[in-house]
Structures are given as structure tokens and as C-alpha cells.
Amino acid sequence: SLERDTFQRSSDRLLCSGPVNMARMLSRCVSLLLFASPAAGVSFDVAAAKNRPVSKVITLLKDMAKQLEKEAEEDEEIYDKMACWCSTNDKEKTKAIADAEARIEDLTTKIEEYTALSAQLSTEIKNHKKEVAKNQEALDKATAIREKQLAEFNAEEKDLLESISALKAAVTVLSKHHGGSLLQVPRTHMLSVAATLQYQLRKHSSLLQGALTPSERRVAAAFVQAPQDYFDAAPTFKQSYAPQSGEIFGILRQMKETFESNLSASQKEEMANQKAYEDLKVAKEDEIAAGQAQIDSKTKELAETDEKNAQAKVDIEDTKASLSADEQFLMMLKEKCSMT
Secondary structure (H helix, E strand, C coil): CHHHHHHHHHHHHHHCCCHHHHHHHHHHHHHHHHHHHHHHCCCCCHHHHHHCHHHHHHHHHHHHHHHHHHHHHHHHHHHHHHHHHHHHHHHHHHHHHHHHHHHHHHHHHHHHHHHHHHHHHHHHHHHHHHHHHHHHHHHHHHHHHHHHHHHHHHHHHHHHHHHHHHHHHHHHHHHCCCCCCHHHCCHHHHHHHHHHHHHHHHHCCCCCCCCCCHHHHHHHHHHHHCHHHHCCCCCCHHHHHCCCHHHHHHHHHHHHHHHHHHHHHHHHHHHHHHHHHHHHHHHHHHHHHHHHHHHHHHHHHHHHHHHHHHHHHHHHHHHHHHHHHHHHHHHHHHHHHCCC
């Protein structure tokens, strides 16, 4: 019949159409069936028409058309959302990839800078340590020399003070009989003076090298060699040529003044040596402190630089991994969205 043919053709077309087209074709089918139904009979019974197969089909097609129209609207909404999702994610991932590439470039530059700075700081720290060690060695050497100088000065000062004291005692003994014969000097005192003169001449021969004239040395030697010749009760031939107390007094006083002059020079030299050492010590300690401060500062800076370098290396690896994931996602996104 016409109704069956119309329904069959409409069904075949529906199978090849989308939700929107299917809804439209169903509407046409319903219209055709409605127009075709009155031609089947002369009279139209509404109650009977509702129970006819064609009416049921029409009702079914109407319901299907409504459902398809609803689904078509939902599909269109989903399509719009899908298009928006594709566009949004494409923009976001494209920007994320560009940002990651820029960050990788920036991190690469920073890593190179940190690595160069680390090497520079390591070299500078090494040089500062060498300089500090050199200054410390110079200070230690100067301290050792100063200690040796001080020990030598203390020994020399003690010796000269003892010599000056002994000569002063001898001069005091002879000063009581100055201008007279040595026979007037008590024997024990004379022996003590002779012993002192002999000891000092022998011990400080180099120091007295230019202090006594050859004549004075001969007089002193004669007195030292035979002091007993000057204690006889009766004058002898030798005593007629024996030096008077004034000659020996002059020699002893000259020796005493030489020792005092030498002591004064040694004390002045010691003061100069001490000042020079103190100045050197202050300078070296300042240089050592400055060098150590540089070492401490640059060691801290080196630790911070190495830490930043290590963090930058971690960041660049993380960024590369994120970049790779974003590139893969964008590739999949473009592939999926191109099929929509």
C-alpha cells in the first residue's frame, strides 16, 4: 500500500542521516502519512483512526522526531563545547610550549653563568688561601726572627750590664787612689781589678778592638800578667816602669764607656727592631684578616652559586619533561579536533 511504501522509503533515508536530518525527514514522513490517510475511505472515524496501524506509526514517528530534535540540540551543544575545548586547549598548550622553550633557553644561560662563576670563585678562593698562607708564613718567620733577636739582646744586655757593673766597681776602687802609686791600693783590691781587666779584655776583645790604643793594650797586658810586681815593699826595676793608677783608671773607664755606648746602641736597635716587628705584625695580620674575609665571603657565594646551579639543572630537566608532555598533548589534540 501507499502508506507502507512511504514508511519504508522514509526509514531507509533516516538510517543515512544525522540527528538533525533525521528529525526533518521524520516530520516529512508524518506529513505524508497524514495527507495520505483520508484517501483510504470516504468517512473519517477519529476513534477508529487512533487504532489504525498507520496512526500508531505516525505517533511513533512524531515521538521519534521530537527525540531526534532534542538529541540534535544536545549534539549541537556538545559540538560547540568540543570546539571551544579544542580552541582553548590549543591556545593554552601553544603558549605553554613557547613559555617552556623560553624558560629552557633562560635556564641554559643561567647554568652557563653559574658554572663560570663557580669556577671563577673557586680559583679566587684558592688564590686567597695561598696569599693568606704566604702572609702567615711571613709573620711566623718574622716572629721567629724577633724572638731570636730578643733572646740575643737580652743575653747581650745582661752581659754588658754585668761588665759595666764590674768595671764600675774597679773604677771605684782605683778612684780612691787616683794619681798615686798602685802600691797604695790594697792587695786584694788590686788582684780583683786585674782579674776584672783580664776577663773583660778576653771576653770583649772584638768590641774593644777600636776602643783601646796599642799603647793602652800593652799597659793593660803588663798589669794583667804581673800584678804581684806592684805589691813588693821595696820598689823594683819593674816598678819604676809600672803603670800608675791613673793609666789603669783611664783604661778601665774607657772600657766602661765603650760598653755603655754599645749597650745604648743595642737598646736603641732593640727598640727599632721591636717597632719594625710590631708594624709588620699589624700589616700582616690586617692582610691575613682581609684575605680570610674574602675567603669566607667567596666560599659563601660559591655555595649559593652551586646551589642555584644545581636547582637550575633540576628546573631545566623538569621543564624539558613538561615541554615534551605538552607537545605530545598538543599533537593528539590537533589530531582529535580535526576529526570533529
